[in-house]
Structures are given as structure tokens and as C-alpha cells.
Amino acid sequence: MSPTRLLLPLSLALLAACASSPKQNLTVEKQSECPLRMSNGQNLILTLPSNPTTGYRWAIQDSAGGVLKALSPEVYSNPEDAGIVGSAGISTWRFQAFAPGTGRLRLTYSQPWAPEVTAVQSFDCAIAVN
Numbered sequence: 001m002s003p004t005r006l007l008l009p010l011s012l013a014l015l016a017a018c019a020s021s022p023k024q025n026l027t028v029e030k031q032s033e034c035p036l037r038m039s040n041g042q043n044l045i046l047t048l049p050s051n052p053t054t055g056y057r058w059a060i061q062d063s064a065g066g067v068l069k070a071l072s073p074e075v076y077s078n079p080e081d082a083g084i085v086g087s088a089g090i091s092t093w094r095f096q097a098f099a100p101g102t103g104r105l106r107l108t109y110s111q112p113w114a115p116e117v118t119a120v121q122s123f124d125c126a127i128a129v130n
Contacts, residue, residue: 034125038097044068048107048123050076050091055111056120058091064103067129068095097129 026038027045038044048058063070071094078089095105105127108119 028125031123031125036125036127038067038127038129040097040100040129042097043071044095044097044105044127046093046095046105046123047090048109049088050109051086051088052076053086055113056109057112058107058109058123059112060093060105060107062104062106064095064105064127067097067099067101067103067127068105069098070094071096097127100129102126102128 023042025043025045026036027047028034028036029047036044050056050058058074073093075092076089077092078087103126105123105125107123109121109123110117110119
């Protein structure tokens with residue numbers, strides 16, 4: 001059998017495997033995108049609007065630790081075209097699904113030195129990992 005004849009079935013099998021596997025990175029920017037269904041090994045990139053110059057910060061209240069593990073700490077970035085000191089930006093966290101099960105990813109947006117004051121925003125997302 002010629003190598004060319006072997007290549008076609010192998011190529012088709014590879015394409016089928018790629019088409020059926022979930023995206024490696026799942027990006028979430030809004031509460032309305034929840035609940036999430038993830039596959040084991042899939043990465044979650046959470047991006048939320050943030051402005052630490054106001055004293056407000058996102059704090060993780062529940063990290064869905066039974067199904068997600070953190071890949072990095074929070075990273076804050078400003079839009080490059082803002083050009084204004086103190087303008088709002090984006091806070092980004094990266095997680096990876098590591099075990100089947102369910103959990104909740106919960107964050108609150110508040111001033112850390114005023115724990116008695118209710119958070120001005122929250123993010124609460126149910127996570128299910130297959």
C-alpha cells in the first residue's frame with residue numbers, strides 16, 4: 001500500500017478528533033455566560049472590569065477549589081488607548097479544570113479595608129467539569 005493511501009485516512013481521523021474536542025481556553029467576561037460546563041484539562045480565563053485606583057478590588061470568595069486550580073494570580077491591565085491616569089481596566093484570572101465535579105467561582109468587588117460595607121459588584125458562576 002502506498003504512503004499516500006495511508007495518509008488520507010489518518011488525516012481524516014485527525015481532523016475528526018480536532019473537531020470533537022472542546023476549545024482549550026474558555027473566556028468568560030460576564031455573569032450571564034454562566035453556568036459553565038467544562039472538560040477536564042480545559043482552561044478558564046475570567047476577565048472582569050476593574051479600577052484599582054478607586055480602592056476597589058476583586059476578591060475571590062470561593063475558587064471552586066474542588067474542580068478548578070489557579071494557574072496565575074490576578075493580572076490587571078489598562079486599555080492601551082485610554083491614555084488617562086486612573087482609567088478603568090480589566091482584571092484577569094486563569095484557572096484549569098482538574099477534576100470532574102461541580103463548584104462555584106465567586107468573587108466580590110469591594111474596598112478591602114471596609115469589610116463591613118456591602119460589595120458593589122459580585123460574580124457568581126456555577127462550574128461543572130466532566
